[in-house]
Amino acid sequence: YSNVLLRSYEALSYSGQKVGFVSEKQIAAGGLSAFKLLVVPYATRVDPATLSGIKAYMEQGGRVLLIGSHALELEPHGAAQSAEERSYVFAHADKITAANWTAAQIRSFLQPILEDIAPERMLLKEAATGELPYNVEWRSTEHEGRVLLNVVNYGAEPVLAAAEADGNQAVRYTNLITGQVHEGGALELEPLTPYLFAVEMGADNGNGNGGEGSE
Structure with missing residues (x-):
């Protein structure tokens, strides 16, 4: 058990x-x-x-x-x-x-x-494969109108990964610990380094190229 x-x-x-x-x-x-x-x-x-x-x-x-x-x-x-x-x-x-x-x-x-059960959940996907990274733990939540993403890479090597939620890609990450801003693309997650990002999401028009979405 x-x-x-x-x-x-x-x-x-x-x-x-x-x-x-x-x-x-x-x-x-x-x-x-x-x-x-x-x-x-x-x-x-x-x-x-x-x-x-x-x-x-x-x-x-x-x-x-x-x-x-x-x-x-x-x-x-x-x-x-x-x-x-x-x-x-x-x-x-x-x-x-x-x-x-x-x-x-x-x-x-x-x-x-x-x-x-949770189609809107935030995912991290490896840049090279599009698959979920292993040995990487993440949690997301909304706080005071912002999407927050907490990440730790427990593996031995850096991981390149990008966030997406409900078909929308992240377009900007603000590291709330260091103050650094990363515009779009994949993040490099160093081993055993805690990250806390404020994430801005783009829109998805259904073909993965961004644009105005509809429900």
Whole structure:
């Protein structure tokens, strides 16, 4: 369980996602309503109230990713869970049946799910490949009318990457730590260097060339 938990956390964190943890007690009390996605990382034994809480969350539109074919199989003392509730959860969840996937494999599986539940999220993409960089953690938020992007490259080599969100490319990055301004293009992210940018986004007209967009 702990290894799958760590790999799942890494997969989400290196996808630009804020990750939280929720206890079984919180799940039973309806605490999943604050989340768009629940990842169950090979948790084979849970309280029956936890399984019921997950089922209720899914019935209200929540998304669940189960990792491991034996997830949610037993009660804490080894009794089988409700077959009806577990069957419902398995029928409606996204599933990775193997418990030995790497964090990179889990991250790849997660991308269409994250795109579905948060299409507006900010992405970093490597300049050379157009793929998400690995070993790079980023978070974005809006604050006082500005888009802020916090980035750390945990790898051993610099990474060239550019930000985009909802089809729009970043056109200007202001480093709020150094005061430097970078106009468009890819950023060079040095290893183990914290960055905090105010990001100005351009518009996208649907063909990747910029221009006025429509919804």
